[in-house]
Amino acid sequence: MxxxxxxxxxxxxxxxxxxxxxxxxxxxxxxxxxxxxxxxxxxxxxxxxxxxxxxxxxxxxxxxxxxxxxxxxxxxxxxxxxxxxxxxxxxxxxxxxxxxxxxxxxxxxxxxxxxxxxxxxxxxxxxxxxxxxACLDVLRLANQVHDLLTKKSHYAALRALDELQNVHLKEISRYKIAEMIEKSVPATQRLIAEAVMTDLNTWLYRIREASQYLGEVAFYHTDMRRTRHEERIKEDERFQKFKINSAMELVADETDEFDILNNDETETQVDFSPLFECMHIHETLGRSDHFRTEYAATRRRQKELLIPSSLNLLDDDGSDLSSLLESIAGFAIVEKATMKKTENFRAAVDVDELWDSMCQSTIKLISGALHTVDNDDLLLKIKGRVALFILTLEHWGYNVSTLNDLVLILFEKYSELLKQRFSEDFQEIVSTDDYMPMPINNLEEYDKVVNVSWYTPDKDRDQLTFPCVLPFSQMYPLCCIDIRNFLNQIYLFSDDHFQRSSVIDETLKTSLDELLCEKVCQSLVDRLSSQYPGQIVQILTNLEHFETACQELQELLFQARSSSSDTGPVVLAATEQFRAAKKTASDRIFELVNSKIDDLIETAEYDWMSTRPTAEPSNYMQELTRYLSNIMNSVLLGLPAEIKEFIYFDALSHASTAILNLPLDETVKRITPFAVQALATDTEFLSSFVDSLNNPILKENLDELLQTVALMGTDNPDEFFDIAQRNRKYGKVDREKGAILIEKVMEGAAVAQSPTRATDRFGTIGSRFGMR
Known part of the structure; x- marks a missing residue:
């Protein structure tokens, strides 16, 4: 329950x-x-x-x-x-x-x-x-960044990535995908930086490829500026003292605007947008210093690619040299333009370092290849390209002092080639000359010769009859033409591109001296060994005109001197050398004439013991006067009067001395009065010949000979031993020679009469002069 x-x-x-x-x-x-x-x-x-x-x-x-x-x-x-x-x-x-x-x-x-x-x-x-x-929005934005990268919109991609990182990722920060995307942001930034650098490298490659054309356009622009400046000089000579790139020239030319980097006429378009974008992106990423360093390294590498390992200067169009100079010019222009278009991006020291490096490489290449150049015309073209290069880069603000040194090297080579070529020409002219007065057939030929030669005719051109001959041989006007050509070609090197005017003046003077002294004067002196007086006389005539030409050249060089710092006169060593060569030629003529005179006098056959009178002058004396007459009227005819008289004066002096030495010869012991008469007949014949020349100065050369012969034939030799009488009648007779000849004559006269008397007479005369 x-x-x-x-x-x-x-x-x-x-x-x-x-x-x-x-x-x-x-x-x-x-x-x-x-x-x-x-x-x-x-x-x-x-x-x-x-x-x-x-x-x-x-x-x-x-x-x-x-x-x-x-x-x-x-x-x-x-x-x-x-x-x-x-x-x-x-x-x-x-x-x-x-x-x-x-x-x-x-x-x-x-x-x-x-x-x-x-x-x-x-x-x-x-x-x-x-x-x-939210994640899908972030992913879409992330994908949009990559899409923008694909479309080359690098800055838009960077802005989208910045928005993604700073806005959208914060909204989904609690999700793992945000962390994953956050971790991928640096990689994406690197992708953007790499992409923009790739585009920049492409731009740099295109710039490098276009550098040569850019340099060519810059050269063209400089050449046009030079042409306009020359036209301004023709219109107004005041512009002549202003050079290309001077302030006055730049002001006068500023009405002609020409943008090398962007020009429709030349189809040059250099867009710096990729560089600006790359700079902006790296600045946004906080990598400006890294980008600046990387860009500088890239430009250095590109500079190395511009410089070839060797250079060919022998091509007729100069393509190798032009390509090198144009590429370097384009590269340098882009560098300067980059400096102007950016701020604190390209350091001036980096740009100048690249420029100096390119200049040194260029100088090394050209200098290393100069030994292959043996043509002065080609070298002049090379100098022209280098000069245009210098003017172009000087206009862009670069220091061109080292390149001016290169032009000096080119000038030295150029002058050497010119000197070598003209040296060969002079040698050929001297060696092929006929050394005969130059024949002229008509007035046109005469004008050509006179215009190119430094020669002042004795007659007006209206008084000339053709054909005629000029005193110098053909070599003189030909050498004058070469001298003028040498001057002109040397001065071809001197223009706005070459600032070493004093170097040109000095080089020209030195080269001319060497050519005239070594190739002309010395060659003529070497030919003085000829045994033909006519050729020696022509050489002497040519030397005379060359001396005049040198004096004219000195004045010409002084007037053409481009350096204002040199104020003294221009003195060519060749002037003195031609003057000395004239003396050598005169001496050589003296030597030949005197040698001929010696040869003729050696043929004299005086019978110093002659016992028969001689009414006619000796054969050798007739030959001697004939020779002197012929040489005066033929061989020496073309010489200036003063030189001709001097040669004649020396010849007569030498003949007088040689004739006087005949009776003084040690082998001649005695001289008979008939031998003295024969000698007197010859000296009188020679004196009559000199009188016929109508030049009292020449007669003075015979005073000693005539007075000595008169002493030998005098009937009163005691007058010679009286100082007052000797000074009056025999003042030109050497005391010892006169005493010896008196003894020989008296000995010869006494031999026929009495040998003993002759001996006593000799002892008496000898005692008067202290002779034993």
């Missing part, structure tokens, strides 16, 4: 209240909450016990009442049984209802749990959806 329920128990009280309900619906309405509470509190047994206890209590009450009133009890029992039956039924229904409620409650709980769970899932789904959308 179930345990009794405490009447104070809440279930018991509830059940008791339920049973007191006035109607079944109320009973049910009150019973349901109790059953529900019981269901959740697991006290269903207590409820049944409460119901059973209440039923027992009622049965007890009923039984009590039945005992008091049996009939009523029986009826009550019946009613009670009916109630009990209803109660049992009701209990069963309650149990069923409890089970049903319990089942529905469990189902409801499950549904509520499912509802709660579904709401959580839905919230998670919503949150997930939002997160996915």
């Amino acid at each position: 179930p345990s009794a329920v405490d009447p104070g128990d809440d279930l018991y009280v509830a059940v008791k209240q339920i049973t007191q309900s006035s109607s079944d619906p109320d009973y049910i309405d009150q019973l349901v909450p109790v059953m529900k509470d019981v269901r959740y509190s697991d006290r269903a047994g207590h409820l049944i016990q409460a119901l059973n206890q209440l039923s027992a209590e009622r049965e007890a009450d009923i039984e009590k009442m039945c005992n008091n009133n049996h009939q009523e009890f029986v009826s009550s029992v019946n009613s009670l049984l009916r109630v009990r039956e209803g109660t049992v039924r009701l209990t069963t229904e309650i149990l069923q209802l409890n089970q049903s409620i319990q089942a529905s409650t469990e189902k409801l709980a499950e549904q509520k749990k499912a509802l709660v769970d579904s709401r959580g899932v839905r919230q998670n789904i919503d949150e997930t959806s939002e997160a996915l959308n």
Whole structure:
């Protein structure tokens, strides 16, 4: 039997209240909450016990009442049984209802749990959806960065990446994808930097490829500027003192605008946008210093690629040299343009270092190949290209001092080649000359010769008759032509591109001296060994004109001197050397003439012991005067009068001395009066010949000979020993020679009379002069 329920128990009280309900619906309405509470509190047994206890209590009450009133009890029992039956039924229904409620409650709980769970899932789904959308936006932006990279929009890609990193990634920072994308940002930045550097390298490659054409355009522009400057000089000579790239020239030329980097006429377009974009991107990335260093290294490498390992200077069109200079010029122009278009990007020291390196490499290449050049015209073309290069880069603000040194090297080589070529020409002219007075057939030939030669004619051209001859031989005007050509070709090197004017002046003077001294003067002196007086006379005549030409050249060089620092006169050593050569030639003529005179006098056959008079002059004397006459009127005819007279003076002096030496010969012991008469006849014949020349100065050469012969023929030789008489009559006679000849004559005269007297006479004369 179930345990009794405490009447104070809440279930018991509830059940008791339920049973007191006035109607079944109320009973049910009150019973349901109790059953529900019981269901959740697991006290269903207590409820049944409460119901059973209440039923027992009622049965007890009923039984009590039945005992008091049996009939009523029986009826009550019946009613009670009916109630009990209803109660049992009701209990069963309650149990069923409890089970049903319990089942529905469990189902409801499950549904509520499912509802709660579904709401959580839905919230998670919503949150997930939002997160996915945010992540998808980030991914789309990330993909957009790569799409912009593909489209070469590097800066837009960098801005999108910056927005992604600083805005969108913060919105999804709690998700792992944000961390992954955050980690990929530096790599993406590197991709952008590499992509923009790739584009920049492509731009640099195109710039390097276009450098030669850019340099060619720059050379063309410089050449046009030079042409315009020359035209301005023709219009106004005041511009002549201003050179290309001077302030005045730049101001005068600023109306002709010419943008080398962007010019439709020459189709040059140098767009610096890739460089600017690359600079901006690296500045945004905080890598400006790294980019500046890398760019400088790239330009240094490109500079090395411009310089070839060797250079060919022998091609006719100069393509190798032009390509090198144009490429370097284009490269240097881009460097200067980069400095002007950017700020603190390209350091001036880096640009100057690249320029100096390219200049040194260029100088080394050209200097190393100069030994192959043996043509002065080709070297002049090389200098022209180098000069145009210098003017172009000087206009862009580069230091060209080392290149001016290169031009000086080229000039030295040029002058050497010119000197070598003209040296060969001079040698050929000198060696092939006929050394005869130059014949002229007409006035046209005459004018050509006079115009190219430094020659002042004795007659006006209107008084000339043709054919005629000029005093010099053909070599003189030919050498004058070469000298003028040499001057002109040397000065061809001197223009606005060559600033070493004093070097040109000095080189020209030195080279001219060497050519004239070594190749002309010395060659003529070497030919003085000829045995033909006519050739020697022509050489002397040529030397005379060359001396005049040198004097004219000195004045010409002084007037053409381009250096204002030199103020003294120009003195050519060749002038003095030609003058000395004239003396050598004169001496050689003296030598030949005197040798001929010696040969003729050696043929003299005087019979110093002759006993018969001679009325006619000797054959040798007739030959001698004939020779002197012929040489004066033929061989020496072309010489200047002063030289001719000097030669004649020397010849007569030598002849006089040689004739005088005949009786003084040691082999001649005695001279008879008839031998003295024969000698006197010859000297008189020679004196008459000299008188016919109408030159008193020449007659003075014979004074000693005439006075000595007169002494030998005098009847009063004692006058010679009287100082006063000797000075008056025999002042030109040597004292010792006169005494010897008197002794020989007296000895010869006495031999025929008495040998003893002759001996005594000799002793007496000898004692007067202290002779033994």
